[in-house]
Amino acid sequence: xxxxxxxxxxxxxxxxxxxxxxxxxxxxxxxxxAAQGSAESMNFNKAVIECRLHSPAGARGIAQFMPATARSWxxxxxxxxxxxxxxxxxxxxxxDKFGGREDLxxxxxxxxxxxxxxxxxxxxxxxxQNYVRxxxxxxxxxxx
Numbered sequence: 001x002x003x004x005x006x007x008x009x010x011x012x013x014x015x016x017x018x019x020x021x022x023x024x025x026x027x028x029x030x031x032x033x034a035a036q037g038s039a040e041s042m043n044f045n046k047a048v049i050e051c052r053l054h055s056p057a058g059a060r061g062i063a064q065f066m067p068a069t070a071r072s073w074x075x076x077x078x079x080x081x082x083x084x085x086x087x088x089x090x091x092x093x094x095x096d097k098f099g100g101r102e103d104l105x106x107x108x109x110x111x112x113x114x115x116x117x118x119x120x121x122x123x124x125x126x127x128x129q130n131y132v133r134x135x136x137x138x139x140x141x142x143x144x
Contacts, residue, residue: 008034011142014044018081022088033088035138040064051078063087106132
């Protein structure tokens with residue numbers, strides 16, 4: 001576990017220990033969670049993390065939870081630990097739903113599980129395709 005924390009910290013990832021603990025607890029790659037957190041928070045933008053900035057759709061916090069999703073997963077999006085743990089739980093559920101396929105789980109996190117379940121592929125939505133690609137690339141860079 002220490003090696004993973006050290007690795008993430010070497011890449012400038014804040015909250016590395018929280019990502020690693022949440023990943024281990026919920027059986028999700030901590031590097032995947034951190035890469036996703038980077039994408040969701042505009043590269044760990046402090047204003048996003050502190051909920052001073054939110055998406056045009058209303059998503060908030062380091063993991064960019066929509067208000068209804070945050071309520072359903074019992075997450076405080078403005079609390080980093082709550083948000084990262086909620087992100088890990090949600091990703092575990094999505095990975096289970098989509099047979100362990102990270103690309104589909106990420107697409108579902110970004111564009112909604114129902115859409116991805118209906119299509120059984122990453123939707124042809126530029127934002128979602130770029131989101132999945134960015135996280136996969138960052139994950140491969142950070143695993144080195």
